[in-house]
Amino acid sequence: MSLLEKLNSIDYWTHFVAVGLFGLGLLGFLIRRNALVVLMCLELMLNAVNLVLVELSLKTGTSEGIILVVFVITVAAAEVAVGLAIILNLYRLKKTVDIGVFKNLTR
Amino acid sequence: MEAFDYILSISKVVLILVGVIQVVPIMIYVERKVAALIQDRPGPNRVGPLGLFQPIADAVKFLFKEDPIPLNTNRFLYTLAPFLSLLPACLVIAALPIADKAILFGREIYIQITDLDVSLIYILAIGSLGVYGILFGGWASNNKYSLIGSLRSASQMVSYELPLGLAVVGTVMVYGTFSLREMVLQQEGTFLGFLPNWGIFYQPLGFLVFLVASFAETNRLPFDLPETEAELVAGFHTEYGSMKFATFFMAEYMNLATMAGLMTVMYFGGWHLPWVKDSQLLEWLGSQNLLCIVQIITYIVKVAFFLFLYVLIRWTLPRFRFDQLMELSWGSLIPLGLINILLSAVIMYFTGGKV
C-alpha cells in the first residue's frame, strides 16, 4: 500500500494524528523549561492516548475505551489541580517557574 | 442530503439566530426603563415615542465612536477577546428547542437548529467557553483593574459551574434523557390532576439552585464581581470602547436569553401551554402551522418572564462581597445540589422511576 492510499484510509489518518500529538507533547515536555508549559504538554500526550482509545472503542463497537477515556479525563483534571498547586508553591519559594532552578529543593 | 435540505437548514440557522439577537435591543430598552421606574425617574424618553428608538441611537453611537487600542497591549488577543465571548453565546442557541414542528413544502421542519442526543451537556460545555473572552480580554488590556476583574471572573465561573451541573443532574434523572426536545415532549398535560406537568414541580430545589447559579454564570448583579464599577472601574472591559465593548454587551444579553430559554425548557414546560395537551390544541386550531405559531409565542412569553426577572433582580438587590460569593457557592449551593440528587434518587426508587 502506498503512503497516499494509506493516508486515504481514515484509520491510518487517526493514528497519524494521535502519534503526531503524542510526539509534539513529548518534544515539548523534554525541551521546554517553563513548568506550566511542561504540564500543558503532559495534557497533549494524554489526549493523544484518548484519541486512540476512542477510535478503537468505536471501531470494535464496544464502550470500554470510552469508559477508560472518562477515567483518564477525571484523573487528568486531578493531576492538573495538584500540579498547579505545586507550581504555585514553587513560585512562592523561588519567584520563578523555570524547572532548571529547582534542581535542588533546598531553600 | 439534497441541496434543498442544505438551504432549509441554513435558513433555519439564520432565522433563529437573527430572532434571538433581537433580544439585545429589547433588553437594552427594558433595562433602562425598569431602572428608571425603580429609581423614580422618567428614563429614556427623547428618541421616538416613549424613547422606543433609544436602542437604535445607542447602536449608532457605538458604531461611530473612536475605537482606541491602549499602548503596550497584546493587540491580537485584545481584538480577539470580544468575539471569543460572543461566539459561544451564539453557538449555544443551536440546541434550544423553540417549538415542536411546522409543515412547510410538504415536509416536517423542527423549530430547533439541531437536536443532539446530548444537547443539555452541549449547552453547558459551550457556555463554559465564554469565560475565555473575559479572561483574555482582561489580560490583554494591560490594566490592573481589568486583570483583577478577569481573575475574579475565572474563579466565579469555575465555582458556579458545579452547582449548575448538579442542578441539571436532577432533571436528567427525572426525564431520563439529555435531549432537550424529548424533555419538553415529556412535560405535556397535567401533574397530580391540578398542576401543569412542568419540571419545576418535580425539581423545586434543583430549580432554585439553577436559578441562582445562572445569575452568577452570566455575571449579572448581584454576582457581577468581574465588573464592579465601584471597585474596579468597569472590570474586564475597562479598556474597551466602541463596537468591541458593544460585542461584550451583546454576548452578555445573549447568554441571558440562553439561560432563560434553558430554564423554560427544563423547568417550565418549553413550548407547552399549561394544562393543555398539544393534541387538544391541534383540534381547536385545526392546523399544525397555527399550532406552531402558538407554541413559539408561548415560548417567547415564558422567556420574556425570566428576562424580566433578571432585570428586576438586578435593580433591587445589592452586590455580594467576593468571599460571600464563594461561600454561597461552596457552602450552600453545592450541598443543596447534592441533597437534591440524593432526594430525587430516593423518591424515584420508591415511586418506581417517576418522581
Place this chain on the structure above:
Amino acid sequence: MKEAAFAFFSLFTLLTAAGVVLSRGVVYSAFNLVLSLFGLAILYLLWGASFISMIQILIYAGAIVVLFVFVVMLLNLEKPQDIAPPWIRGILTGVSVWGLCFILLRVFSRSFGEMPSVEPQKASVRMISQLLFSQYLWPFEILTVFLLALIVGIYMLARPERETPHESP
C-alpha cells in the same frame, strides 16, 4: 465532505498543538492548548462519539485550561523566562522523539491493521452509563475516593502558611 472536515480538523489539532510547544509566551501556549483540545472534540463529534466530545469540551477546555490561564495570570510572568536548550541537545531530542513516533506508527499499523473492521457504532450515553454503573462500578467508586484524597491534598498544599507560634520562655 466528512473526510474533508476530518482532515481539516486533524491538521488544525496538530498545528495548534505545535503552537503549544513553540509559543514564546505562556498565554499563547494556553490559548493554543484550548484550540487543540477543541479540535479534538470536533473530531470525536465527527465520529459520532458525541458524549465524549462534550465531556472533552466541558472538562478540558472549560475547566482545566481555565485553571492554567488563571495561574498564568496570577503569576503574571513579565518576560518569557523560557531558556531554549543548547541546540545540539535540542536536535538530539527531536530526532529521538520522532524516531520513537515512527516506531509507534509502525506498531499501530501492524497490530490494528488486521483487526476486523466492524461498522462504526454510535456510543450512546445510555450504553456508557450502564457499563459504568455495573461492570465498572468499583473503579468508579475508587475514583471518587481518589478525588476526596485529592481535595485534602490540595488543601494541604495551598493553605496559607501558619504563623509560627510564640515560644514560651
